[in-house]
């Protein structure tokens with residue numbers, strides 16, 4: 001009989017599926033629920049159990065991990081008679097790995113505590129590749145004892161795992177992460193258009209740039225997307241639009257100015273308005289190309 005905690009996983013999308021599979025490989029039992037049947041089939045094929053509802057997935061779970069798109073989805077799966085809080089055991093631990101507003105995490109922790117359920121916010125960075133390779137950076141908010149309890153599970157999913165402070169702190173750090181990533185992609189996209197219009201060998205240029213101070217994980221991970229104009233997600237522009245809203249709002253609340261972030265937030269919003277919301281965020285290149293005269 002395994003002594004590992006029973007895990008329920010809600011939200012088996014681009015990130016959730018490979019992360020749940022890493023737990024299965026490590027010997028955990030995982031019961032999952034998500035909206036797409038093909039993702040449930042994928043979990044079952046990997047050795048997990050597909051549940052027919054959230055209630056069924058969480059009823060015997062010691063730990064409930066959630067990985068859904070945004071705050072309204074976290075609220076939808078958590079609250080109400082079919083939600084996690086009504087159906088999980090008292091004493092269960094929720095690890096919410098979705099990227100949502102810090103306030104949603106704070107409210108969830110408070111409401112869950114009334115049911116004897118513990119919560120940490122544990123959003124991630126590292127993208128689909130980081131999820132598959134189990135090298136995610138995981139930024140956690142909540143109580144130290146709950147962080148310690150979650151650590152063996154988080155170590156199966158990521159490499160850099162840090163308790164950042166009380167409930168919501170993980171989300172605040174994740175918002176800063178999304179600001180840095182968006183601005184970095186935008187700078188890379190502008191460099192790509194500039195280099196190409198100048199007639200420089202782009203492949204060689206990006207290699208040498210990535211070896212110096214201009215190098216970044218963004219450039220390493222997204223170089224081929226830029227070179228091949230391959231914008232299959234990855235991380236959807238729709239999700240980065242949500243995150244730019246979170247960071248600009250949170251920064252305004254504390255009186256922090258984000259002048260460059262505000263411009264990039266507008267460029268992400270414009271890309272989405274032009275129908276590119278389903279593309280990978282490296283498609284910021286398309287926005288720069290359009291601004292530079294391309295008819296695409």
Ligand code: NAD
Pocket residue numbers: 010011012013014015016033034035036039067068069070073076077097098099100124125126127128234235236239
């Ligand atoms: P996704 O759209 O691929 O997956 C989301 C999943 O949530 C879907 O499978 C959907 O069925 C499920 N879901 C939504 N509502 C549900 C409900 N009511 N009940 C059950 N399941 C429900 O999204 P993703 O790319 O995996 O991103 C998930 C979260 O991780 C987001 O908050 C995103 O910002 C964050 N994130 C994504 C990446 C990335 O590279 N994709 C990287 C870091 C963080």
